[in-house]
Amino acid sequence: MPHRLNPAPLALAVAILALPSLSLAEAISPHLEINGFATAGGSWVSKDYNGKYLGDPYQPGAGIDEKGSYQQDSVLGVQLTYSYDDRLDMVGQIVAAGTNDFQAQAEWAYIGYRVNDNLRVRAGRFAAPWYMYTENSHVGQAYPWARLPVELYKGIPINSLDGFDLLYRQPLGDWNLDAQVTVGGAHNSYVRVANNTGLNINLSHDAVNFHLGYSVARVGLTFAKNPGGNSAEQASYLMNLYGFDTNTKNEATSFADAGMTFDDGTWMAVAEFGALRIDGWASDINAGYLSVGHYYGKWLPYALASKIETINKDQCTSAFAPALNNAANVTAQANGAVAATTATVNGLMAIIASPSSSATDVALATAELPDALVLQAQANAAAGQAATGQAAADQVVNTTCDNRDQTSYSLGFRYDATKNVSVKFQIDEVRDFKGTQGYFNGVLPGRNADTQVYTFNVNAAF
Amino acid sequence: MNARIALSAIALCIAGNAAQAELVLVANSSAPISSLSASQVSRLFLGQTDLLPNGAKAVPLAVSGDTEDQFSREILKKSPEQVEKYWARMIFTGKAKPPREVKVGEVKAAVSGTPGAISYMERSQVDGSLKIIPISAN
Numbered sequence: 001m002p003h004r005l006n007p008a009p010l011a012l013a014v015a016i017l018a019l020p021s022l023s024l025a026e027a028i029s030p031h032l033e034i035n036g037f038a039t040a041g042g043s044w045v046s047k048d049y050n051g052k053y054l055g056d057p058y059q060p061g062a063g064i065d066e067k068g069s070y071q072q073d074s075v076l077g078v079q080l081t082y083s084y085d086d087r088l089d090m091v092g093q094i095v096a097a098g099t100n101d102f103q104a105q106a107e108w109a110y111i112g113y114r115v116n117d118n119l120r121v122r123a124g125r126f127a128a129p130w131y132m133y134t135e136n137s138h139v140g141q142a143y144p145w146a147r148l149p150v151e152l153y154k155g156i157p158i159n160s161l162d163g164f165d166l167l168y169r170q171p172l173g174d175w176n177l178d179a180q181v182t183v184g185g186a187h188n189s190y191v192r193v194a195n196n197t198g199l200n201i202n203l204s205h206d207a208v209n210f211h212l213g214y215s216v217a218r219v220g221l222t223f224a225k226n227p228g229g230n231s232a233e234q235a236s237y238l239m240n241l242y243g244f245d246t247n248t249k250n251e252a253t254s255f256a257d258a259g260m261t262f263d264d265g266t267w268m269a270v271a272e273f274g275a276l277r278i279d280g281w282a283s284d285i286n287a288g289y290l291s292v293g294h295y296y297g298k299w300l301p302y303a304l305a306s307k308i309e310t311i312n313k314d315q316c317t318s319a320f321a322p323a324l325n326n327a328a329n330v331t332a333q334a335n336g337a338v339a340a341t342t343a344t345v346n347g348l349m350a351i352i353a354s355p356s357s358s359a360t361d362v363a364l365a366t367a368e369l370p371d372a373l374v375l376q377a378q379a380n381a382a383a384g385q386a387a388t389g390q391a392a393a394d395q396v397v398n399t400t401c402d403n404r405d406q407t408s409y410s411l412g413f414r415y416d417a418t419k420n421v422s423v424k425f426q427i428d429e430v431r432d433f434k435g436t437q438g439y440f441n442g443v444l445p446g447r448n449a450d451t452q453v454y455t456f457n458v459n460a461a462f
Numbered sequence: 463m464n465a466r467i468a469l470s471a472i473a474l475c476i477a478g479n480a481a482q483a484e485l486v487l488v489a490n491s492s493a494p495i496s497s498l499s500a501s502q503v504s505r506l507f508l509g510q511t512d513l514l515p516n517g518a519k520a521v522p523l524a525v526s527g528d529t530e531d532q533f534s535r536e537i538l539k540k541s542p543e544q545v546e547k548y549w550a551r552m553i554f555t556g557k558a559k560p561p562r563e564v565k566v567g568e569v570k571a572a573v574s575g576t577p578g579a580i581s582y583m584e585r586s587q588v589d590g591s592l593k594i595i596p597i598s599a600n
Contacts (some may be wrong), residue, residue, distance in 0.1 A: 035553050035554070037554060077554075081559070108556065114512075117511055127555055136555060139550055171501075178557070461554070
């Protein structure tokens with residue numbers, strides 16, 4: 001895609017500066033509240049291996065290369081809350097994310113009803129609570145880092161659920177218990193989540209919050225088979241050619257998550273660990289992070305270590321093994337054809353060149369030679385294609401298999417310029433890919449490669 | 463040397479606090495409460511309950527500007543930035559709504575005119591139309 005100048009980040013920066021003056025809602029209706037959030041910023045990687053860090057074939061604006069990206073973290077969101085009365089409300093949230101080329105999408109649209117002080121029910125499209133910060137994944141103002149730890153948060157490409165949930169809250173002495181039961185489904189262009197049932201529990205007291213989450217679902221993957229499309233589609237086409245269907249339906253899937261946050265205004269500590277299990281060829285993942293920071297007035301310098309590990313690479317590679325064998329067989333047959341046609345050509349040349357050949361034999365061989373040369377050229381071309389196909393199939397196992405190993409060590413700071421606006425800067429050292437693509441998309445950075453990622457952004461919420 | 467800097471910093475803080483007027487919790491005079499615990503106050507103003515301890519409807523009213531910051535620090539025991547971060551999390555998960563906000567000059571009228579209203583203001587400004595609610599330790 002040609003590199004083009006996108007005016008959206010500038011518009012975002014202007015929007016952020018204009019935010020505090022917004023009290024439009026009250027003017028429209030006392031029942032209506034307008035809230036919004038925005039992040040504008042840029043990020044760069046020291047090496048991109050001719051791919052994109054955090055790239056996603058289904059998100060045209062995603063990914064950071066050596067030239068930098070102003071879209072990866074930039075986002076603008078508006079949330080409208082219409083409170084009919086104390087019990088009934090309607091909430092809509094529209095998000096324009098840089099990863100999606102700033103196309104506005106209805107992230108949420110739900111109706112909420114408060115049954116009593118303990119229980120509230122919501123129905124419609126609402127934030128999926130997979131991990132501790134998933135519901136706030138677009139709201140930079142709600143978390144300390146310049147970007148949510150990608151090792152855990154990039155793992156699930158869906159942020160909203162269509163269905164209903166029950167929100168239950170109960171004081172337990174000085175502690176607050178919040179429990180959420182979700183039932184629903186969701187899909188984007190290649191992932192379909194059905195029959196999701198989840199339970200999330202938060203237990204908080206002053207500076208401390210404990211989070212536990214568990215959910216089960218049926219997950220299907222649908223890749224278009226388009227050799228001219230994006231890398232995932234090409235991969236799917238190629239594997240289909242070798243007799244492997246990358247599409248899956250209704251694989252039993254579970255997510256489990258445990259986390260805690262501590263923030264007393266002086267020290268901040270966050271730890272979270274998540275595990276994704278999915279049947280079929282797709283990979284199972286363990287991921288987690290640990291972060292510590294200390295407040296100095298409005299400054300919060302922090303350190304973060306984050307890791308993702310694919311725990312059953314063999315499951316995927318063995319699923320692909322027959323297809324890889326087919327690819328190897330195609331290559332072997334093509335090489336055999338090269339040998340046979342070359343032998344024919346050489347035989348004819350020998351007859352023509354030999355002084356002992358009769359004039360009739362030379363004439364016959366000379367007549368056959370052009371066809372034999374055409375066959376040899378065809379066989380060579382086929383062998384070349386087979387070799388390319390086999391190499392690509394090998395690559396596919398590492399990229400389509402979604403095997404991702406990587407570890408990030410990050411240092412950064414958050415500066416609260418005002419109560420509603422923060423500035424963040426972060427440097428990540430990303431390494432230990434262990435032969436996988438890590439969070440590069442479709443490229444293999446190499447076993448011992450490491451990369452630095454620099455991120456700077458301005459975040460606002462109003 | 464360092465100790466002297468620290469001491470003068472502490473002295474400055476004390477002077478700063480002394481300069482700020484004392485903030486008290488006030489309620490509509492018909493409110494069926496005589497005191498609240500610190501955690502009950504936090505729950506009301508952090509959107510974790512809509513009810514007073516006896517089950518009556520509560521209408522917490524936040525006060526815009528410096529008064530709110532002082533309330534965050536002294537009564538919620540959180541920095542204003544922490545409170546904003548909390549609301550950024552709650553609003554954009556759709557899980558809690560911040561209390562309605564009134565201007566510092568409107569507190570008296572808003573609280574005395576709203577049954578169940580509870581808010582905060584300088585002690586010296588309180589008159590007989592409002593009830594001061596002492597905050598007990600948890």
